[in-house]
Amino acid sequence: MENKVRNKNNEKDFASFVQEAGLIWGPSPEIYGGLAGFYTYGPLGKLLKNKVENSVRKIFNENGFREIEGPTVLPNEVWKASGHLDTFQDRIIKCKSCSAVFRADKLIEENHDVSADSFSDKEILDFIKKNKIKCPTCKGEFIPKIELQSLMMGTVVGGKAASLRPETATGTYLPYMRYYNYFRKKLPFGVFQIGKAYRNEISPRQNVLRGREFTQAEGQIFIDPQEKNNWEGYDKVKKEKLPFWSEEEQKKGKYSEKSISVEDALKKNLIKSQVYGWCIWLAYVQFRNFGIPEEKIRLRQHHKEEKAFYADDAWDIELNLNNYGWTEVCGVHDRTDYDLTQHSKSSGVKLEGVRENGEKFVPHVLEIAFGTDRPTYSLIDLFYEKKEEGEGKTTFKVPYHMSPIDVSIFPLMKKEELKEFSEKIKKELEKSFIVDYDYSGSIGKRYLRSAMQGTPYAITVDYDSLKDKSVTVRDRDTEKQKRVKIEELRDILFELTTGEKDFSDLE
């Protein structure tokens, strides 16, 4: 991670803001001391996460994907077939003197350039003994015992071993034949799923950026491998310039932004197919639509060594966070026919498509895999601006269209007639918006609270409102106010929140 600009005080402010504002609490359950890697979204955080998820839904839906929801628990035979049961299970070995833990296979690979994947436990132990491999930390001997450490959370269902899903993707592949019929036997088609996944991380860190339970959002395209370079959406996006950071450039060292078009990336063989290029573009659009600034996003190509067992083409999207530097938030993978072939073999059910000429084929799958916790957290990280009293106002400058609460309503003073009138307006606006209503404290205090929650507009009801049926609308970022007729209020707020109108356009 480069650009790691850290400031202790900022970090502390940020951490307390996340809790105090009701964004993310934890580790949960707090009153029992907490269990690392599990969090509770508070009211404001949940509203924000909903905005993120709805943004994901919108983008996927308008690009030809349909949403499904599968179970979070699946029998282990599924995970055996998908490869997770094996690859999510590491063989570890402990140092006798300092009891540091290492992955046994990695230890061998690093020292001797030999793949230990196929070694039995005994072979690994023998190899370590024969080659006198010592503990990298303290140069001590290893305890001659291989232990298993699994990222899968297991359970038992009806006497059958089952596991909580470590990714939603696998569950999305299983009903392939259902999709095939639903989409009237015509490929390609796209399906996505938003839901919880679970990984028993050894040491979860950094709040929800690496939790043990998290929400994934994964889009999958099923396509005839022969059609990967005949992708309908490609022409529309091929001229789009994206911040590709290739494996080769990475070796040169520092990142410097250089955007190239999807078309050029394909020509340079950075990516292998039109459909893959389109997927990268779509992933990028997802993050742009959250309101993440361009310069905070980059696409990083996976090194050969870090590619997942199923992946062909593999790129990540990374965001440059204030508190953590460049952070992975999304992976785009060409999973080829790996999954469908595996599940077909294992279940005995053919998972195929048919070409017009009658040929059968196993579809390839392209995956856009991200989550909704990291983007939610990223929005907080990127847009929280702490100010000291006197030097300005602390504001959560979340992009207006993503703000947890749409509008606040304040009676100028805590008087019955103003409260009553405000509540009427509140009731009306709640038909269309998430509304916050507050009459406690000075008007200035309430503007500040509202800004710290990221609410873009604050409506103030004063004595004139009772007479002329108008209120003031205050803009979060400019702090400017405009007088608006109550009967026009709803439409104006609509135009403002959808971006059709700018606050400065108001009379």
Place this chain on the structure above:
RNA sequence: GCGUGAGUAGUUCAGUGGCAGAAUGCGACCUUGCCAAGGUUGUGACCCGAGUCCGAAUCUCGGCUCGCGCACCA
């Protein structure tokens, strides 16, 4: 998981082997015309467990959690 530091109101911090403090926040009342305004008042905490001790929030041990470094993160 290893090493290391830490855990006291919602938040940020102070503190002592003997009644637990501040600031800020939050609530109520008064006041207040767009202000992080003012006054009065209230609310609220020693991470959990065991031990030593007349007495532990303070010392010791264990656990849990958090920060940082390492490792892990298909």
